[in-house]
Amino acid sequence: MAKRRIGIVGYGFIGSYLFEKLKNFDKYEVCFVWNRTVDKMRGAIPVDLILEDLAQAHTRSPDLIIEVAHPCITTNYGAYFLQHADYMIGSPTILADPAVENIICKTPYPHGVYVPVGAMWGAHDIRKMADMGTLKALKVTMKKYPSSFKVLGYVAENLKTVKDEQVVIAEAPVRELCPLAPNNVNTMAIAALAAHNLGFDGVTGCLIADPHSTVHDITVEVTGPAVDGDNFAVLTRRSSPTSPGMVTSTATQDSFYSSMTMACGKGPGVHIC
Structure with a gap:
């Protein structure tokens, strides 16, 4: 072969x-x-x-x-x-x-x-929901040590405000975040591609800088259709140990x-x- x-x-x-x-x-x-x-x-x-x-x-x-x-x-x-x-x-x-x-x-x-x-944990399941049209909302939150973020524009300005407590330095559609944090939000871009019925404009990304973090923490919130008044929902969290300042964890x-x-x-x- x-x-x-x-x-x-x-x-x-x-x-x-x-x-x-x-x-x-x-x-x-x-x-x-x-x-x-x-x-x-x-x-x-x-x-x-x-x-x-x-x-x-x-x-x-x-x-x-x-x-x-x-x-x-x-x-x-x-x-x-x-x-x-x-x-x-x-x-x-x-x-x-x-x-x-x-x-x-x-x-x-x-x-x-x-x-x-x-x-991006669960990407294949998200794509299945997108294929069926049952994916209604998707949010990806990434929390890292401040120096692990390589960001631009207003996100970089927000990063400068981080002192002793965690700070949400950005929350916006993934299409907006990608050019502002191109080295950090590949996971969000993958989410937007998997969630093709929502796309880059419909998937929300959130970046949190935490000076006490020793991991790369990624939370994915999936919302599906409502049944009897309640929405189908899945919440996952991936925590990957890493050193401060590392953009990508070794698990990647x-x-x-x-x-x-x-x-x-x-x-x-x-x-x-």
Whole structure:
């Protein structure tokens, strides 16, 4: 059986982890690794696997290209990648941009778009409800240590007010939050994609900075149809231990790898994996 050829775009926290995992499995073969700073890869990546120009990715004949670098990669190269391979987006916040969402999610390509669930517990169940039209509301709340937030605009100003107590630094539709916290709210972007009947405008995101937090805490509130006056509701909480200042918890590495193993064989369209 032929090995599945994987191209990795980004050699940071998750990209380096994926490379180390994949090189030990007979089922997969890394065909290239790209990083904005090439020197970071030298000595760690075999020279023949280093790709310096993303516009040449197709020459390595990838089956799956994985983005774990920056949202702009999807803007600049997503459509090109999808002409040649399946594409797994590690920075789905960029899909909150309506223009990018249209190009990547609504244009027919010969290959599939895969979005890993990451820290979004229950994404598949939410998508089932969205498919049936029974999902009425969805709110995702993320609580982290203040320095774990890499935010912009008014959210950054609100973050400066945090002292000894937790502060809600933002609560808004996910489409609004994605460009203001592109490194922090990938989980919310995944929620909006799963909840496709609500979308980026209909899913609410809430960011809480807590100076006493030692975990990344994510609460998901799902509201379904009313029966005899009471709404169907599900409340989940995911608590992942981490160090202050870390944007992504170590649990996300394993989750991302698991998603990668499912990013195969589903054909064209957008798939939660």
